[in-house]
Amino acid sequence: MHTQNYIHQHRERFLQELCDFLRIPSVSTQPQHAADVQKAAQFVQQKLLSAGCDQSILITTKKYPLCYAEKIIDPKLPTILVYGHYDVQPIAPAHLWTHPPFEPIIRDGKIYARGASDDKGQLYLQIKAIETMIANHCLPCNVKFLVEGEEESGSESIIQFLSEKKNQDLVQADIILISDTTLLAKDLPSISISTRGITYVELTLTTAKRDLHSGLYGGAVANPIQTLCHIISQLKDPLHKITIPGFYDNVQTLSQSARNVIQAAPFDTDAFQTSIGALAVGEVGYTTPERVGARPALDINGIWGGYIEAGAKTVLPAQAHAKFSIRLVPNQTIEEIEHKLCQYLHHLTPTWAKLDINIHSGGGNAIFFDHQQKCFQAASLAFAEVWGNQPFWTRGGGSLPVITQFKEKLGLDCVLMGFGLPSDAVHAPDEHFHLDHFFKGMTTVIAFYQHFVRSTS
Amino acid sequence: MHTQNYIHQHRERFLQELCDFLRIPSVSTQPQHAADVQKAAQFVQQKLLSAGCDQSILITTKKYPLCYAEKIIDPKLPTILVYGHYDVQPIAPAHLWTHPPFEPIIRDGKIYARGASDDKGQLYLQIKAIETMIANHCLPCNVKFLVEGEEESGSESIIQFLSEKKNQDLVQADIILISDTTLLAKDLPSISISTRGITYVELTLTTAKRDLHSGLYGGAVANPIQTLCHIISQLKDPLHKITIPGFYDNVQTLSQSARNVIQAAPFDTDAFQTSIGALAVGEVGYTTPERVGARPALDINGIWGGYIEAGAKTVLPAQAHAKFSIRLVPNQTIEEIEHKLCQYLHHLTPTWAKLDINIHSGGGNAIFFDHQQKCFQAASLAFAEVWGNQPFWTRGGGSLPVITQFKEKLGLDCVLMGFGLPSDAVHAPDEHFHLDHFFKGMTTVIAFYQHFVRSTS
Structure with a gap:
């Protein structure tokens, strides 16, 4: 003492x-x-x-x-x-x-x-x-x-x-x-x-060489924001699973004993939801602590394109952008996931758009x-x-x-x-x-x- | 003289x-x-x-x-x-x-x-x-x-x-x-x-009461950008038709004589594409001049949410926003289309999100x-x-x-x-x-x- x-x-x-x-x-x-x-x-x-x-x-x-x-x-x-x-x-x-x-x-x-x-x-x-x-x-x-x-x-x-x-x-x-x-x-x-691993990615989608007037061109050329939204909407399915082909190949199945350890820690869903004003929503078949701690996740961290200030501007923009991150769990590697992600993103990109992918440095494994x-x-x-x-x-x-x-x-x-x-x-x-x-x-x-x-x- | x-x-x-x-x-x-x-x-x-x-x-x-x-x-x-x-x-x-x-x-x-x-x-x-x-x-x-x-x-x-x-x-x-x-x-x-009519709409989608850390919450709550992208991706089908129920109900079928008038004006698709660096893409079954002049269109004019500056920030934002406009053709009215649009947008909004729709003044009919x-x-x-x-x-x-x-x-x-x-x-x-x-x-x-x-x- x-x-x-x-x-x-x-x-x-x-x-x-x-x-x-x-x-x-x-x-x-x-x-x-x-x-x-x-x-x-x-x-x-x-x-x-x-x-x-x-x-x-x-x-x-x-x-x-x-x-x-x-x-x-x-x-x-x-x-x-x-x-x-x-x-x-x-x-x-x-x-x-x-x-x-x-x-x-x-x-x-x-x-x-x-x-x-x-x-x-x-x-x-x-x-x-x-x-x-x-x-x-x-x-x-x-x-x-x-x-x-x-x-x-x-x-x-x-x-x-x-x-x-x-x-x-x-x-x-x-x-x-x-x-x-x-x-x-x-x-x-x-x-x-x-801790989960992370890879952070930035996308730029280009559909024209300059911004266009949405009256004079709307309906006759593709809209890059619409196209980007369509790509993003295909990154998860209705059960909140990530749809990148092969994404879960190396994810360890959560054993019952591992689930027991996670479940032992008290968790109050109501308090969780109230504290952030959000519903607990995620991959079907897993609890909130499992979704956060033991399952991978994909989140759009930012999106922008076209006119984003006050009021109305009828622009059909030339480009749209998004930043997103994928959280990885053990046995997934950033090299593997980045490769599968890039392949899938290019697969999702239609002929009328050019996709540039910028993978940020600083990623790491779980x-x-x-x-x-x-x-x-x-x-x-x-x-x-x-x-x-x-x-x-x-x-x-x-x-x-x-x-x-x-x-x-x-x-x-x-x-x-x-x-x-x-x-x-x-x-x-x-x-x-x-x-x-x-x-x-x-x-x-x-x-x-x-x-x-x-x-x- | x-x-x-x-x-x-x-x-x-x-x-x-x-x-x-x-x-x-x-x-x-x-x-x-x-x-x-x-x-x-x-x-x-x-x-x-x-x-x-x-x-x-x-x-x-x-x-x-x-x-x-x-x-x-x-x-x-x-x-x-x-x-x-x-x-x-x-x-x-x-x-x-x-x-x-x-x-x-x-x-x-x-x-x-x-x-x-x-x-x-x-x-x-x-x-x-x-x-x-x-x-x-x-x-x-x-x-x-x-x-x-x-x-x-x-x-x-x-x-x-x-x-x-x-x-x-x-x-x-x-x-x-x-x-x-x-x-x-x-x-x-x-x-x-x-001239086409127009209605201009701004959406705000809210999924939480504050921005969250995408590591601590990613996978366990919905992402508003992802949700907004999913809603936007459902506004058009793969044939580039607008999917708002009843949207085309009052659109006049383009008669052959009207198409002849449009077709009489010279139009060079290659020159059109070269001048803007974009492919001619639009509603299946119509030419570019028809798509622009005689068919309605829906364009996202702006989108934003989360972190949009340089570098990486692992934020899971509370809100996402979009501006978009619909160009109308004769016999569609802005009252009719705005009503059908709002109904559809609310139908597309999942339980975990709150949708606010702001219709700008200044719209008008074709x-x-x-x-x-x-x-x-x-x-x-x-x-x-x-x-x-x-x-x-x-x-x-x-x-x-x-x-x-x-x-x-x-x-x-x-x-x-x-x-x-x-x-x-x-x-x-x-x-x-x-x-x-x-x-x-x-x-x-x-x-x-x-x-x-x-x-x-």
Whole structure:
């Protein structure tokens, strides 16, 4: 219980430091904040050093530095690599914040600021956890930190970094620990054991060499928007299945035991529908958590063409455009799916139209972790000890390129030990983080270190 | 031949006056040109007076004045009402003009300026035609002018004006004469005997109360863009027929004689396709001129939803939008079609989406003129006399609200005696008008007056 006393004694300082961190407007997508993002990197580097790391350095990249730190107590002991990010989302729409987003305040047990939950608050509890263990001489293994500043803008630099052998050697570890996700709900801890892959595609359909007058030409030449809509309407069938030939060839059938794991996590369809004002609609034969976590999806992310301002313009446009993404599940590869998709799209394109397909870089395959592994069992024990409940194993529907890279380049699984809540308003106005989660998170992380090392010995 | 001599003698003055008219940047859609539009109205009023009209007045409206003028030589004689407009389109894209758009120049027998063909040059030849007839004491009937300044921005004031009984009495005539269209090609005179009706509709489809993350929700809720595309794809069948139930109920079958008239006008499919870089595609069983002039059409004019800027954003949007227009043919009414359309759109909307339909004002029914009437035969004789060729009867695919109003409010047909060419670049950079068409147009108009009065006596 020394660690609990330490956390209690330093509670105010920990909060003040977190506020200092949150005051830095490190918005990585906005060039006007470039100096702020650099400042946040230095802040993390300094705090890792003062937490007791042997070394803490900033590694220059093409854009924002990676902060690497380590505390090696014995090369023969296991090593945990902690990942996090010091950059934040833009504040837009700014007028909807009830308090300035970079002037953190504490209200009703929550700290409000951009980045409070995603990811500064969660990264900082990891830093304070190792400070606590080092100060109390109970760090049971080696620890490394790799913290990036481009998570909200594509993670390009860390992906480049991880592709080089010498860097892979530098950050090599036994397991990766990340606090950048949420619990299922308050007092319902959960650990996500999967992410979906993604490929992002942009289409341009051209039917004429210039825009035409819809009176003088309407009915006599094809309309590219109509044609694009017809193509898009053929990407799914009435049962909400994706119709790309061969699309499901490599999709693993969801076993009954896997379904049982998913079903064990509480899910309230009514609450789900009410929270977003939408009906639960999807692939026939699957529940909502299965559709999100264990089945592929295809979504149109944007469409545009012709006249889109106020009023009427009778234009028959020359082009129409769409952006869409496909979420993949394990055993599907982006190469396979992109190939099948392109073939099908060209097949659907009529003679009167020219189709250009632009596949964005940055796609990646799905990841699935076996929760029977020691590291996940250790995480489960840590949650049970601190929260009184064992965590549910959930499947995340999003795509985290960094996790895919960690798996593919380092061969490592990630324990996603997040302490946010779905209601934290990340990426939105009035983002906040529950203070008890900040401190209970620290305690849980410390418990995880102990259980993990015990499980490996 | 007095009139020919007069035109020849005053040729330079006529051109200088036209240049003065073209120098006024009377762009009616742009508020910064409000004073210029007023100046153009005064110019027309003055020139109608100096041409010999008994009176020429400006009638105040909510926006730009209507210029009304008349020369009544004998109330027992027929009356021709000449319509035209003194406003012009904006000059954008300005950088593509090879010469300043409001500094008219003459090059290779053409006069270049915004409005040269649409409609200042064509309106001015009508004014110079009556000046010539009055000066040579050969005006054979009464003439009235009604010239508006909002043709390029919705014609709202003239439509309002024509809805009042006292104004209908003021402008009452036997026939309306308009020079605001084109010949089929150089030395191929033509007269358009129809316009299509139009209804313009905007759709908003809502599936959620806020934008969602396509990773966290993709596959579990409906995508509004996908849903909208599916609705749009069901508005036409593979034979390019419109699928709204009952849509063709009142469409007149095209008789063989009507098809013969359309087919008589030369049409080169290859040239048509090359000029716009598009394939001729449309309703099976009809030629391109029939599809444009004699069959209804449905065109998506704009579509938008989700993320439409550069790069990738994995959003599952809450809404998607489209604008589209339906071109109607005679016997279809906008009330009937709008009713059937709305019913069908709601029928196509699935349970998970909310559809809002906004029908724009300003729609109108189709117009069709019987070219066997005396006024059209008189126009044919006038063309044959001056151009050496009888005009072809063509069917226009566009919609001209003013013509519909003239028919519905005054019960009058319009002789569309245009002297532009399809290559005049109206609404585009380097708009121009052939000078020989300017002068031959005057002569044709004078010949029309004589033939028309002869045909009615």
